[in-house]
Amino acid sequence: xxxxxxxxxxxxxxxxxxxxxxxxxxxxxxxxxxxxxxxxxxxxxxxxxxxxxxxxxxxxxxxxxxxxxxxxxxxxxxxxxxxxxxxxxxxxxxxxxxxxxxxxxxxxxxxxxxxxxxxxxxxxxxxxxxxxxxxxxxxxxxxxxxxxxxxxxxxxxxxxxxxxxxxxxxxxxxxxxxxxxxxxxxxxxxxxxxxxxxxxxxxxxxxxxxxxxxxxxxxxxxxxxxxxxxxxxxxxxxxxxxxxxxxxxxxxxxxxxxxxxxxxxxxxxxxxxxxxxxxxxxxxxxxxx
Numbered sequence: 001x002x003x004x005x006x007x008x009x010x011x012x013x014x015x016x017x018x019x020x021x022x023x024x025x026x027x028x029x030x031x032x033x034x035x036x037x038x039x040x041x042x043x044x045x046x047x048x049x050x051x052x053x054x055x056x057x058x059x060x061x062x063x064x065x066x067x068x069x070x071x072x073x074x075x076x077x078x079x080x081x082x083x084x085x086x087x088x089x090x091x092x093x094x095x096x097x098x099x100x101x102x103x104x105x106x107x108x109x110x111x112x113x114x115x116x117x118x119x120x121x122x123x124x125x126x127x128x129x130x131x132x133x134x135x136x137x138x139x140x141x142x143x144x145x146x147x148x149x150x151x152x153x154x155x156x157x158x159x160x161x162x163x164x165x166x167x168x169x170x171x172x173x174x175x176x177x178x179x180x181x182x183x184x185x186x187x188x189x190x191x192x193x194x195x196x197x198x199x200x201x202x203x204x205x206x207x208x209x210x211x212x213x214x215x216x217x218x219x220x221x222x223x224x225x226x227x228x229x230x231x232x233x234x235x236x237x238x239x240x241x242x243x244x245x246x247x248x249x250x251x252x253x254x255x256x257x258x259x260x261x262x263x264x265x266x267x268x269x270x271x272x273x274x275x276x277x278x279x280x281x282x283x284x285x286x287x288x289x
Contacts, residue, residue: 003025003029004029004030005029005032007032007033007034008034011035011038011039013039014042015042016049029050029053030053030055031053032057032075033059034056034068034071036068040067043071047074050071050074050075051074053075054077072118073118118141119141122141124147124149125149125150127151139165139169141169146170147176148166148176149175149177150179151204159184163187163191164190167193170195171194174200175200176191177201177202177204179203180203180206182208185217188214189217192218193221197223198223201226201228201229203231205232212241212244215237215245219248228256229256229258230258231257231260236259236272239270239275242276247283
């Protein structure tokens with residue numbers, strides 16, 4: 001029998017490693033979903049047999065279990081980790097593509113991850129993690145990260161620190177999604193200059209972004225391989241701003257663009273309407289898309 005996927009639920013208390021032949025059964029394990037609230041004796045035993053896992057979903061609950069860190073550090077070829085926390089009531093109904101990236105409603109729950117070393121980590125997806133924990137994970141990935149998706153790090157100073165940590169430690173980065181404010185754009189430009197392999201950049205607008213400034217930076221400093229853009233916003237860019245961005249980009253390679261307008265309690269001044277879509281079609285015909 002070849003076991004490749006395993007889920008260890010809340011308060012799991014069965015010592016798998018004591019099963020006769022366990023080391024052989026789990027020798028090909030590739031995917032692990034694990035709750036941090038697991039008996040220490042179970043975790044200590046798992047460190048002996050879970051060495052082949054490549055992807056891990058870590059579900060952080062009320063108890064900070066530092067043995068979970070030891071378990072993950074024994075997984076030498078881990079390249080993808082997804083940090084999860086408790087689902088706030090009713091929130092699940094609002095998830096779209098972030099279905100498995102849940103809120104941290106108590107930041108102390110992931111303190112045990114601060115010094116976690118994951119030297120082969122390539123993919124990191126986080127939502128509302130403390131900036132200190134996130135920065136440590138990025139630094140401890142030894143430059144191997146190629147994909148980072150971060151949502152809801154919206155503190156002005158911390159967001160700039162996060163961007164700095166990324167471009168100082170992830171020069172092989174290919175895919176990035178993060179929140180952005182006007183004060184972050186200068187650091188974002190530094191990231192574009194440093195991360196020359198970046199292919200995909202998705203930006204979540206956490207305030208009224210200066211789209212003219214952002215588009216100017218993208219035109220000026222984007223690496224030659226960057227072509228996939230995504231913009232999440234409440235207030236859409238002015239039509240004139242988008243037109244100028246497309247016009248200056250058309251001499252570069254073909255762009256892949258995704259835009260999502262977020263609807264909240266009051267109506268925006270600028271919305272995506274037929275004029276925007278007609279503009280996109282116009283540049284499609286010119287080979288911009």
